[in-house]
Amino acid sequence: MTFNDDARIDTSKVQRRKGGRAAAIGGGSVIGVLVLYFASSLLGVDLTPLAGVFDGGSQPGSSSEQTADLSHCSTGAAANQSDECRMVAATDSIDTYWEDQVRGYRSPGMILYDGSTSSACGTASNAVGPFYCPSDESIYIDTTFYDTLRNDFGASAGSLAQMYVLAHEWGHHISNLTGVLGQVGNDSGAASGSVRLELQADCYAGAWVGAATTIKDADGRVFLEPISKAEIADALDAAAAVGDDNIQQSAGQRVNPDGFTHGTSEQRQRWFVEGYQNGPMSCDTFSVSASKL
Numbered sequence: 001m002t003f004n005d006d007a008r009i010d011t012s013k014v015q016r017r018k019g020g021r022a023a024a025i026g027g028g029s030v031i032g033v034l035v036l037y038f039a040s041s042l043l044g045v046d047l048t049p050l051a052g053v054f055d056g057g058s059q060p061g062s063s064s065e066q067t068a069d070l071s072h073c074s075t076g077a078a079a080n081q082s083d084e085c086r087m088v089a090a091t092d093s094i095d096t097y098w099e100d101q102v103r104g105y106r107s108p109g110m111i112l113y114d115g116s117t118s119s120a121c122g123t124a125s126n127a128v129g130p131f132y133c134p135s136d137e138s139i140y141i142d143t144t145f146y147d148t149l150r151n152d153f154g155a156s157a158g159s160l161a162q163m164y165v166l167a168h169e170w171g172h173h174i175s176n177l178t179g180v181l182g183q184v185g186n187d188s189g190a191a192s193g194s195v196r197l198e199l200q201a202d203c204y205a206g207a208w209v210g211a212a213t214t215i216k217d218a219d220g221r222v223f224l225e226p227i228s229k230a231e232i233a234d235a236l237d238a239a240a241a242v243g244d245d246n247i248q249q250s251a252g253q254r255v256n257p258d259g260f261t262h263g264t265s266e267q268r269q270r271w272f273v274e275g276y277q278n279g280p281m282s283c284d285t286f287s288v289s290a291s292k293l
Helices: 033-044 083-099 147-153 159-177 193-214 228-240 244-250 266-277
Strands: 015-019 066-068 109-112 116-119 122-125 131-133 138-141
Touching: 066 109, 066 147, 066 244, 083 109, 083 159, 083 193, 109 228, 116 138, 122 131, 138 159, 147 159, 159 228
Parallel strands: 015 109, 109 138
Antiparallel strands: 015 066, 116 122, 131 138
């Protein structure tokens, strides 16, 4: 998924933190559950409960952290050259899209960091992966996560696959704004609220991708060039990699629907396509029967 080289990117929507503490597991994660499953299989201990988002914890920012300048990410050309600038540009595009979709919309915080940083949901780290924290309405991403996704789990980490991860976390922000997220507990199971919430985020991610080539920067230039079939396949590959059944099998476990919290690979792909083809109004995963999830 290629940005228009001349697109103007608003870098003020992203905070880049550097100089945080050494990585520590904490906070919550959607995609980061992969790493915890992998560690569980090595240690013989179930570490996956650590991936649940919890309220409270330490407050954002540590005394050793500094905020880095992102002015080098102000063009689409820069976004095509680095993961960091790609996340900055995708933030501008996704934020611009949702401004027109949700009444009373407010932008989430977007924090890129190295190693670890503090959030209102606990420690964000590269061991946990990207996540949305509802307590401070912010998304946290260590861009080295994409190397983990690619090297440790064999998933595609192409440009659209990377932006799918961000768009998925943004989907949780939309569910939070609409009040849906606050009504979902920490239950598990094939038709649980947790699974429905994750599939809704996948659908919202697909909705943005479906509109992405029409979204324009402040100067009226489209952010992104047309999307290829190969790029869509990359995003679907990333969605499949984080399906509960695939994660359980990768950890050497049998597939156990009672333990599902995110949905199967097939479901995650299907709901992404639903949003991609039909937009955000088709993403009410809470009104469909279990057989339709």
